[in-house]
Amino acid sequence: MCGRLNITDDPLTRLVSQLLGIHFVPHLSADLKPSETVSTIIFQNGGYQQWDVPWGIKPSWAKRLIINAQVESVANKATFKYGFAHQRVVVPCSGWYEWRERAGSGIKEKYLFRNPDNSPLYIAGVIVNSNNLVTLTTKPNLQCAQYHHRMPFLVPEIGIYQWLTAAEEEAMNYLSIPHQSLVRIELQG
Numbered sequence: 001m002c003g004r005l006n007i008t009d010d011p012l013t014r015l016v017s018q019l020l021g022i023h024f025v026p027h028l029s030a031d032l033k034p035s036e037t038v039s040t041i042i043f044q045n046g047g048y049q050q051w052d053v054p055w056g057i058k059p060s061w062a063k064r065l066i067i068n069a070q071v072e073s074v075a076n077k078a079t080f081k082y083g084f085a086h087q088r089v090v091v092p093c094s095g096w097y098e099w100r101e102r103a104g105s106g107i108k109e110k111y112l113f114r115n116p117d118n119s120p121l122y123i124a125g126v127i128v129n130s131n132n133l134v135t136l137t138t139k140p141n142l143q144c145a146q147y148h149h150r151m152p153f154l155v156p157e158i159g160i161y162q163w164l165t166a167a168e169e170e171a172m173n174y175l176s177i178p179h180q181s182l183v184r185i186e187l188q189g
Contacts, residue, residue: 005029005093006030007093022050024039036054037052037053040091041091051127054132055067056132056134069137070138071137074175083126091123091133113144137153162174
């Protein structure tokens with residue numbers, strides 16, 4: 001996943017607020033980049049809460065900002081282990097971007113992946129170091145595979161509560177379910 005999100009106001013704000021029963025007011029950006037503030041949803045103290053955090057971490061051993069963790073290893077890697085066990089979030093967004101080189105031209109074209117009906121997508125994530133977001137990626141579905149070898153792990157609306165509140169082992173099992181095939185995605189180039 002390239003690391004750019006599309007977070008626009010409506011219907012995202014309205015639909016997330018209605019679904020979760022909170023007043024969701026995200027940081028808006030048609031092209032949100034790593035290190036910028038991202039509005040996430042966490043389940044704490046018996047309810048959904050908005051938590052605005054920077055996207056990415058820069059551990060001392062890393063050469064660059066880390067913005068993604070793979071679902072296959074997030075529960076076991078020391079960097080993400082605590083966040084996976086205790087601080088799972090979803091990132092409501094309007095879509096995400098990928099780039100692909102136009103055949104033989106050297107020119108990269110930008111593509112937006114979103115729901116055809118403009119309903120929100122919910123990207124799974126974990127909070128690391130108490131206040132930084134790392135989003136989760138998985139193997140791509142058939143539609144996304146031709147654009148990138150990874151895609152965001154998308155949580156269906158019906159699975160948000162389960163993802164946010166499940167015990168660690170149950171959350172690991174949740175990541176093995178092929179949710180990506182359940183999400184309808186439209187491509188705009």
